[in-house]
Amino acid sequence: MKKTIKEQNAALIILLSNVFIAFLGIGLIIPVMPSFMDIMHLSGKTMGYLVAVFAVAQLLMSPLAGRWVDRYGRKKMIIIGLFLFGISELIFGLGTNVLMLYISRILGGISAAFIMPGVTAYVADITSIQERPRAMGYISAAISTGFIIGPGIGGFIAEYGVRMPFFFAAAVAFLACLSSIFILKEPLTKEQLAEISANTKQTNFISDLKRSLNSLYFIAFIIVFVLAFGLSAYETVFSLFSDHKFGFTPKDIATIITISSIFGVVVQVFMFGKMVDILGEKKLIQLCLITGAILAVASTVISSFLAVLVVTCFIFLAFDLLRPALTTFLSKAAGKEQGFVAGMNSTYTSLGNIVGPAMGGILFDVNIHYPYLFAAVIMVIGLGITVMWQEKQFAERLAE
Known part of the structure; x- marks a missing residue:
């Protein structure tokens, strides 16, 4: 035990x-x-x-x-x-x-x-x-x-x-x-590591990507990508958006980001475990995606400092809760393949971090509202994907 x-x-x-x-x-x-x-x-x-x-x-x-x-x-x-x-x-x-x-x-x-x-x-x-x-x-x-x-x-x-x-x-x-x-101290014995390694075929980057398409993992990995994509796109243009639309100073922007981040940390530490117990990972992830999409759209119509602060606090919170909810889901689904799944989690995060800022910057040059509207669309697509989650298969893996 x-x-x-x-x-x-x-x-x-x-x-x-x-x-x-x-x-x-x-x-x-x-x-x-x-x-x-x-x-x-x-x-x-x-x-x-x-x-x-x-x-x-x-x-x-x-x-x-x-x-x-x-x-x-x-x-x-x-x-x-x-x-x-x-x-x-x-x-x-x-x-x-x-x-x-x-x-x-x-x-x-x-x-x-x-x-x-x-x-x-x-x-x-x-x-x-x-x-x-x-x-x-x-x-x-x-x-x-x-x-x-x-x-x-x-x-x-x-x-x-x-x-x-x-x-x-x-x-x-x-x-x-x-x-x-x-x-x-290493949590696993040499024998346990050897067993995990022996059960895992030698693969390369491409084959690992193909393996991540397994229905047990893939939807969660896609949401990981959506999270990284949306968050990095949002953060990339946030300071530019705040400066161009509202005329906020660097101090104003730093204040908003700091307060929003602290709010997210406090909720994570004291409430995340209870929220998972009450809702489960899937419903919590869906709630975060819905909240993120609505607030991304709201970001394009608000104007006051207080409104921007409140919206940013909750959109950061949605992203902050999504990350551990997805990580928890994947770690439960992984069984003895913790290293592989954690590595692919990092891979899909990196993909999002590469594509997100690039798309955010390109869309910002077209219209300052487009990055947020696009992020909202991406999150709605992610929400639709979660509907296909095979919970029965997930439950069978937990029972193993």
Whole structure:
């Protein structure tokens, strides 16, 4: 019998810290990127490519990383991911030419592909089916909190030099790596890992994608893509939309995003588990998609600061609840294939993160309302897809 969350406190704290540090490191650099662009004489196109290459590296590595999580163990992949993340931040901080920056971003994408499946599979291994929603909610909250706190800390550290946030991010990543080496214990035995690996055929990226079309997983993966697509498109144009339509200052925009993110984290930590118990994953996901679609349309007709704040709070909350609900559903459906499913979860997220910002930017140039209307259409399509969910097959997998 698996231990309760309270009995797994030490491991959970380290795992949540690892995820928090990874996303804190990503958030840390946000305030200094404009200054960094000026110092390095980088164009907006180059910055866009640097964002894209991270997502592409994560996309290509995620299925392989998920496979390695099942073969070599969760702990090893988490430690390697944190080490690579530290190296990538260090290279970016020391970067004197664009090639070094590209190498840094590629390593960063690979590190993200290692960390997330490793942490998700580890949490699934040490929690019961009943407690898993709460644990996945904690992971999602750690991600959101890292994003919230990161820019603020980055802005403060930048007072000591524009490259300092990168060095700080590298330092905390190496610290997390060391703590994981000494505190985390591999949740599965060598025999269990060998059994999982033996039952899994050797595959490549294309065959893994084909395998993800399995009806048990595919609809959830499509919703993962919709979530990443919608959220990244929304976030990409939010500041531009707020500036062009409402004339909001950077401080106004930062205030809205911070309050909305904190609201989402509080609900995730204290209410997500109860909401899953009451509604179940499928109904919660459908509710979030309906809410997201309605509020995306509402974003095009509101005008006051308070209205924008309220709408943004709830649309962020819908996305914040979707992420752990989907992760929980997939971890339950995965059975012994936790690494594969967590890796493909990361793959579909990366696909959404590549396509979403590009589509959002293109549509924004046509009409500032189009990205939100398009996001609403995508979410309605996602809602329609959930109707086809094969719950009977899912229930049979849980009973195995």
